[in-house]
Amino acid sequence: MSDIPGTFHLLAVDGNARAGLLHTAHGPIETPIFMPVGTAGSVKAIAPDDLEAIGAQIILGNTYHLYLRPGDDLVARRGGLHEFNAWRRPILTDSGGFQVFSLEGLRRITEDGVEFRSHLDGSKHFFSPEKVISIQRNLNSDIMMQLDQCIGFGASHDEARKAAELSARWARRCREAYPAGTAGNLLFGIVQGEAFPDLREMSARALMDIGFEGYAIGGLAVGEPKHIMLRCLRQLHPILPGNKPRYLMGVGTPLDILHGIEEGVDMFDCVLPTRNARNGTLYTSRGKINIKRKEFAEDDGPLDPECACYTCRTFSRAYLRHLYVSGEILSFRLNSLHNLTYFLNMVKGARKAILEGRYAEYKARYEAMYPEEDPLFDEPEA
RNA sequence: GGUGGGGUUCCCGAGUGGCCAAAGGGAACAGACUGUAAAUCUGUCGUCGCAAGACUACGGUGGUUCAAAUCCACCCCCCACCA
Numbered sequence: 001m002s003d004i005p006g007t008f009h010l011l012a013v014d015g016n017a018r019a020g021l022l023h024t025a026h027g028p029i030e031t032p033i034f035m036p037v038g039t040a041g042s043v044k045a046i047a048p049d050d051l052e053a054i055g056a057q058i059i060l061g062n063t064y065h066l067y068l069r070p071g072d073d074l075v076a077r078r079g080g081l082h083e084f085n086a087w088r089r090p091i092l093t094d095s096g097g098f099q100v101f102s103l104e105g106l107r108r109i110t111e112d113g114v115e116f117r118s119h120l121d122g123s124k125h126f127f128s129p130e131k132v133i134s135i136q137r138n139l140n141s142d143i144m145m146q147l148d149q150c151i152g153f154g155a156s157h158d159e160a161r162k163a164a165e166l167s168a169r170w171a172r173r174c175r176e177a178y179p180a181g182t183a184g185n186l187l188f189g190i191v192q193g194e195a196f197p198d199l200r201e202m203s204a205r206a207l208m209d210i211g212f213e214g215y216a217i218g219g220l221a222v223g224e225p226k227h228i229m230l231r232c233l234r235q236l237h238p239i240l241p242g243n244k245p246r247y248l249m250g251v252g253t254p255l256d257i258l259h260g261i262e263e264g265v266d267m268f269d270c271v272l273p274t275r276n277a278r279n280g281t282l283y284t285s286r287g288k289i290n291i292k293r294k295e296f297a298e299d300d301g302p303l304d305p306e307c308a309c310y311t312c313r314t315f316s317r318a319y320l321r322h323l324y325v326s327g328e329i330l331s332f333r334l335n336s337l338h339n340l341t342y343f344l345n346m347v348k349g350a351r352k353a354i355l356e357g358r359y360a361e362y363k364a365r366y367e368a369m370y371p372e373e374d375p376l377f378d379e380p381e382a
Numbered sequence: 383g384g385u386g387g388g389g390u391u392c393c394c395g396a397g398u399g400g401c402c403a404a405a406g407g408g409a410a411c412a413g414a415c416u417g418u419a420a421a422u423c424u425g426u427c428g429u430c431g432c433a434a435g436a437c438u439a440c441g442g443u444g445g446u447u448c449a450a451a452u453c454c455a456c457c458c459c460c461c462a463c464c465a
Contacts, residue, residue, distance in 0.1 A: 094417045271420090
């Protein structure tokens, strides 16, 4: 099998769920995959050796944040992000497209790009599609994302169309700034179009005309009802090319991810395991728990009896509660270690299940753990 | 012994006649978090009640007043400085 960066081997299919292998300049990643988020070049509270120990294969970095601080040129002089942060496995960088959404009020969009005011010091910066490629090449990320305009749920069809069309034009400029095969970095396009099927299809086809090493689905999990995401994934499944990886950006909860896998998505990233860990919400084989709750004050049992991570092997719920309530730094590390292990293991188990042709059964076990998060719950008349 | 300052709801602390069950912070107890402006944010926080409302509360006792955490008298504590 070829291991040229960008090569995607589809190893098994179970329903629409896929198990594959994606080659990058820093080694292969097994899909489906969950990618921990390390916005500022660090998965918060977790060192690279821990990430490796819990089975992380690829992490995220963020163009906007690393450009502002310490500066992508500085990172380039250090030999790229992998040398700088000592994570030698694959890295995917987001383009700043999400900040177009999350920093609304601090940015202005034009045809040529986005003008940001830094959230750090208020200074003005301009991101064009070409600039974003240049930054990501300085970072030397294995998977670069096009600049896109991510919008929240509730936009009109007209607004959503404009954003999707602009994103498609930016996609072409990103591709032209970095033609396929220029170097070992891969470039992914991002499907936009909000909750509108016609726009989603238009967006996907525009990207396919341009041609990318992978296709991301953006603009989901931004406040829309759960069934909309599912509908969108089902719609896109037969449209997107079968031989390229698909990445559902920013998703999500355990069940969101398992539904995504079921609909043919290969890659996921989300801040949920790390942010929730820092805020005390922990994922267990019996569902979510908030470790700060009084009921755990004298609970000598492990966080999750079915988890083999360092946190669960070593500490009691009572101690973890104490660390959280006391604001101890160790709380962030132990909780993050556990939540990441949970997400990583869940997706690893999904891959195994697909390879063995029993994905539906595997997913059903998780659905039983999170009855309140059924994506069909808010679906209108089926 | 003298002079000055002070005792407020679990804690700190604002409040000098009604708009006070009483600012603000903390603690406590819950909840949220989806391509990280997040070690963040939100709610509750005297008792009873679904509520309207009732009751109990600002060191103690008594008083002034239609009305007192706020004014007066005495008493009990605490702090600073002086002797």
